[in-house]
Amino acid sequence: MMTKALIVVTNTARFEGINRATGVWLSEATHFHAVMSDNGIDVDYMSPNGGYVPLDPGSLATDAMDDTNWQFYGDNDYRERALARSLRPDQVNPDDYDLIYYAGGHGVMWDFPQSTAVAAIAQSIYKRGGLVTAVCHGVVGLLAIKDADGDNLIVGKHLTGFTNEEEALNQLTDAVPFLAEDALKDAGAVYTKADAYTENVVVDGQLITGQNPQSAHGVGIAAVRALKGVQVD
Structure with a gap:
C-alpha cells in the first residue's frame, strides 16, 4: 500500500476585525509537500470547509518565495487541486x-481549533499508529484533537509552535484571537522553543511539530524518518 499524507490548510482569507488578508503560508505547505514527493509519498489537501484555499499575501512576497515555492505556485495542477478544490473532511x-x-498561516487561528471534523480524522490516523504533524500556527489544530480517553491529545506531549516573541515581531499580537504558544501551554503540552525564526522541530512519538515557517522542511524530514525508519536529508 502506498504511503500517503494529508495536508490541512485554512479557508480563512481575512483577519477578523481588521482589513488584513491572510490564508495559508505557502512555504509551510510546499516545503513539506516537496519532502513527501521526494520520498515517494502521495499528498492530498484538505481544509475545514473544502474548496478554495486563500494564500497569505505575505508568503508571496519576493523575499519569501524560493525555487520550491515558485515550482508549486507555477504548477496548474497544484493550484487547481490543492488551492482551488481542497477536499472537505467528509470526502x-x-x-x-x-x-x-x-500547515500554518494566520488564517488557521480562526478555523483550525473549531474544526471537529478535521480533528476526528487526525484522531483516527493517530489511533492507527499514524503521525500527527504540524508547523507554526498550524499547531492550533492540535487543540481540537482528543485521545482515546477524551482528553486533549497534547497533554504531557513535547511540542513546539509559533512563539509569542515571533507574533510580537510580526506586530500582530493584538490582531489574533489568542496566542499559539499560550494556548498550547494552557492545554497541558510541554512546550519548548528556539530563537525566533530559526528552525526547530520537536518529535514526541507519533507527534511531530515545527516552530515556524523555517521548520516546515524539517518536519517533513522527521515525518519521513518516522514513517520509513530510514535516514533522509
Missing part, C-alpha cells in the same frame, strides 16, 4: 493516510 477516508500535517 476524506482517514484509513487512506499514514500522516496528517497542519
Whole structure:
C-alpha cells in the first residue's frame, strides 16, 4: 500500500476585525509537500470547509518565495487541486493516510481549533499508529484533537509552535484571537522553543511539530524518518 499524507490548510482569507488578508503560508505547505514527493509519498489537501484555499499575501512576497515555492505556485495542477478544490473532511477516508500535517498561516487561528471534523480524522490516523504533524500556527489544530480517553491529545506531549516573541515581531499580537504558544501551554503540552525564526522541530512519538515557517522542511524530514525508519536529508 502506498504511503500517503494529508495536508490541512485554512479557508480563512481575512483577519477578523481588521482589513488584513491572510490564508495559508505557502512555504509551510510546499516545503513539506516537496519532502513527501521526494520520498515517494502521495499528498492530498484538505481544509475545514473544502474548496478554495486563500494564500497569505505575505508568503508571496519576493523575499519569501524560493525555487520550491515558485515550482508549486507555477504548477496548474497544484493550484487547481490543492488551492482551488481542497477536499472537505467528509470526502476524506482517514484509513487512506499514514500522516496528517497542519500547515500554518494566520488564517488557521480562526478555523483550525473549531474544526471537529478535521480533528476526528487526525484522531483516527493517530489511533492507527499514524503521525500527527504540524508547523507554526498550524499547531492550533492540535487543540481540537482528543485521545482515546477524551482528553486533549497534547497533554504531557513535547511540542513546539509559533512563539509569542515571533507574533510580537510580526506586530500582530493584538490582531489574533489568542496566542499559539499560550494556548498550547494552557492545554497541558510541554512546550519548548528556539530563537525566533530559526528552525526547530520537536518529535514526541507519533507527534511531530515545527516552530515556524523555517521548520516546515524539517518536519517533513522527521515525518519521513518516522514513517520509513530510514535516514533522509
